[in-house]
Amino acid sequence: MNPDAVNSQLSAAVATHRLARPSSAARRAVITAVLGQILEWYDFFLYGTAAALVFGKLFFPVGNDPLIGTIAAFGGFTVGFIARPIGGVLCGHLGDRYGRKVVMMLTMLTMGTATVLMGALPTYQQIGIMAPVLLVILRILQGLAAGGEWSGSILMIHESAPASRRGALAAWSPSGAAFGFVLSTAAFMLAQHLSHDDFLSWGWRVPFLGSAALVVLGLWMRRSVSESAAFAEVKATRNESRMPVIDVLRQCPREVLTVFGLRFGEGGASYIFFAFSLAYGQFIGIKSSWILGGLTLSMFLMIPVSLLVGHITDKVGRKPVYLVGAIAMVLVAWPFFALLGSGEYWKVMTALLLANSLTLGILEGAQPAFISELLPVHLRYSGLGIGREISSVLGGGLSPMIATGLLAYYRSAAPVAIYLGALGLTTVIATCCARETWPKALRDAARQQAE
Structure with missing residues (x-):
């Protein structure tokens, strides 16, 4: 895409949002998006936690090595990620043609329905092969919903925020997702207070079934939010794209590829830190309560x-x-596994704090505004849906299964640490190749407009 056109578009956006203080519409967009992200990602993260702890035993009882069943369960995890680009393309098309709000309602309903049904599924012992088949189908529905949720959420905030505060306000969206993870993990921690037999027979189902109430709340909240200001303005002043998915690939191929590169390593690392750490903890005999608590x-x-x-x-x-x-x-990458492998409580906590709180905290805080501003408003949802969600499959979706496979083969975390370092290196290269979307000239112009 022509850089002058991008700068012109951003300059116009700066002029449009003159106030440094968020409007009431922007505040509503932040609150609704954050609460929606909490509910949506609570549902999505439940599978990753359950895959590491129980799904291998209940739905994928393969062979004598428990790691094999866990790999199969993470295969279902990966299938959900494979569905994400499809969901990203579909939601991006709908979002760029009809608006962000309608898509966010759809993703919430789909995610909630799939999650509740997971909690009601019979196990492999009860219905045989149909148990993992149905579980994977529901995971696909989760993936389709997740493919459109993240992009829609950050765009609702970013496109309603004052130009000088877009980074700060857009960062609330991944914070909502992080809190959704906290809730899902906390739910499993509470369930694990049950006896081992009760947890395996019915306790693991409670976090899934409990999401029904959360989804009803989320749908009620999203009904009250307005369409994003930037999208409403663009829709009123220019002809809409009939095929935004095709147009964004034709007009902005470099930008879509940049989004892919910025997300690829970060997504892969995040699910090694989230999901694989549980499986690795079980492998080396660390209490799962330590990992879940950390x-x-x-x-x-x-x-x-x-x-x-x-x-x-x-x-x-x-x-x-x-x-x-x-x-x-x-x-x-290397200190993370060295600290986990020590088996000492404070070192395990330190590893998780360095990985999630610090490393992912920096990336997740900077990413929403960064990748949103790479693309023009009328093609933005589609571009994010393609670039970010394809990278989610190849990065986040495959990383727990690859990491578990390396651990099962080598019986050591060293190859996993090398893999994690390589993911980080790809992110460094992609960032160096990306253009700055909020250069000093625009920052100064935004500050002057705010004054």
């Missing part, structure tokens, strides 16, 4: 880090901040 604490602390980082990007730009997070991912 994940809950570290993801909770990621929220203030992400919010601070989003604010910093408004002051110094998006690219240098994201580069710091990418370098941190490379540097933390």
Whole structure:
């Protein structure tokens, strides 16, 4: 895409949002998006936790090595990610043609229905092969919904926010997702207080079934939100694209590829930190309550880090901040597994805090505004849906299964640490190749307009 056109578009956006203080519409967009993200990602993360703890035993009882069943369960995890680009394309097309709000209602309903049904599924012992088949089908529905949720959420905030505060406000969206992870992990921690037999027979189902009430609340909240200001303005002033998915690939191929690169390593690392750490903890004999507790604490602390980082990007730009997070991912790869492998409680906690609170906190705080601003408003949902969600499959979706496969073959975390470092290196390269979307000239113009 022509850089002059991008700068012109951003300058016009700066002029449109003159006030530094968010409008009531922007505040509603933030609140609704964050609460929706909490509910949506609570549902999506439940599968990752259950795959590491129980799904291998109940739905994929393959062979004598428990790691084999876990690999199969993570295969279902990967299938959900494969569905995400399809959901991203469909939701992107609908979102760029008809608006962000209608898509966010659809993703919430789909995700909630699939999650509740997971909690009601009979196990392999009860209905045989149909149990994992039905589980995978429901995971596909989750993937379709997740493919459109993240992009829609950050766009609702970013496109309604004042130009000078887009980084800070857009960072609330991944913070909502992080809190959704905290809730899902906390739900399993509570369920694990049951006896082992009760947990395997019915206790694991409670977090899934309990999401029904949360989804009803989420749908009620999203009914009250307005369409994003930037999209409403573009829709009123220009002819809409009939095929935005095709148009974004034709007009902005480099930008879509950049989104892919910025997300690929970060997505892969995040699911090694989230999901694989549970499987690795079980492999080396660490109490699952330690890992779950550490994940809950570290993801909770990621929220203030992400919010601070989003604010910093408004002051110094998006690219240098994201580069710091990418370098941190490379540097933390070996210490993460060394600390986990020690088997000492405080070292396990330190590993998870370094990985999730610090490294992912930096990346998640800078990413929403960074990748949103790479694309023009009328093609933005489609571009994010393609670039981000395809990278989610190849990065986040495959990483727990690849990491577990490496562990099963080598019986050591060393190859996994090398894999994690390579993911970080790809993020460093992608960030270096990306253009700055919030350069000093635009920051100064936004500050002057705000004054």
